Amino acid sequence: MEARLFPEGTIPAWTTYEWYEGRESAPHLEQEGHRDRLLATRDVIVELEDLWWPEDEIQEPFSVVDLGAGDGGLLSLLKASLVDSWGYDLQQTNIRVAHEYRNVDVRYVDVVNCQPTAIKWAPVAVATEMLEHLIDPHGFVNKISEYSDYIVASSPWHETADNHYEFHTFCWDEEGYADLLRNNGFPEIQQHFRVSGAQIIVGAK
Numbered sequence: 001m002e003a004r005l006f007p008e009g010t011i012p013a014w015t016t017y018e019w020y021e022g023r024e025s026a027p028h029l030e031q032e033g034h035r036d037r038l039l040a041t042r043d044v045i046v047e048l049e050d051l052w053w054p055e056d057e058i059q060e061p062f063s064v065v066d067l068g069a070g071d072g073g074l075l076s077l078l079k080a081s082l083v084d085s086w087g088y089d090l091q092q093t094n095i096r097v098a099h100e101y102r103n104v105d106v107r108y109v110d111v112v113n114c115q116p117t118a119i120k121w122a123p124v125a126v127a128t129e130m131l132e133h134l135i136d137p138h139g140f141v142n143k144i145s146e147y148s149d150y151i152v153a154s155s156p157w158h159e160t161a162d163n164h165y166e167f168h169t170f171c172w173d174e175e176g177y178a179d180l181l182r183n184n185g186f187p188e189i190q191q192h193f194r195v196s197g198a199q200i201i202v203g204a205k
Helices: 034-050 073-080 092-102 137-145 174-182
Strands: 002-004 064-067 085-089 106-108 124-128 150-156 170-172 188-195 198-204
Touching: 002 174, 034 073, 034 124, 034 150, 034 188, 034 198, 064 073, 073 085, 073 092, 085 092, 092 106, 124 137, 137 150, 137 174, 150 170, 150 174, 170 174, 174 188, 174 198
Parallel strands: 064 085, 064 124, 085 106, 124 150
Antiparallel strands: 002 170, 150 198, 188 198
């Protein structure tokens, strides 16, 4: 199941660059539920790093780009795990917290609407708790597949067209979320599980 949560042809205010100006940073790493999700996402990425070096193949260095990094909570966990990582966010208050408090590399870029050349891509792209905020999540996942070998994404698993967060534009059950990846450049679903209110999924090309 996939449900569109806004009228087709409209642009909800919360999908615009201007809506994020001046909003307070959300410290997900310190919030119950969100923290569990971020820790689980960190663990998934560390597992991918362990699998990245086939004995008879030369691979590019393992690295991760967080497309919608917020205030850098996940990046701080990856930094502690020695994973080379950086990210982007379109909210300036998040950038400040990421730099001054978490000491991680989050850059002020709207990754959805920018040119792909504005992004430093990596073999693993993260899109946690962001696809449900987009007007065209299918197009964005397809864009990611052009530049990254893996996607690690998360979204609420329990939302429906009748019961969802007011600032979400789409919702998916587990089958629908897997189809979102499969149909847009990541045909192999390597993991798909629930942590608190989130479903975490790993797709590969």
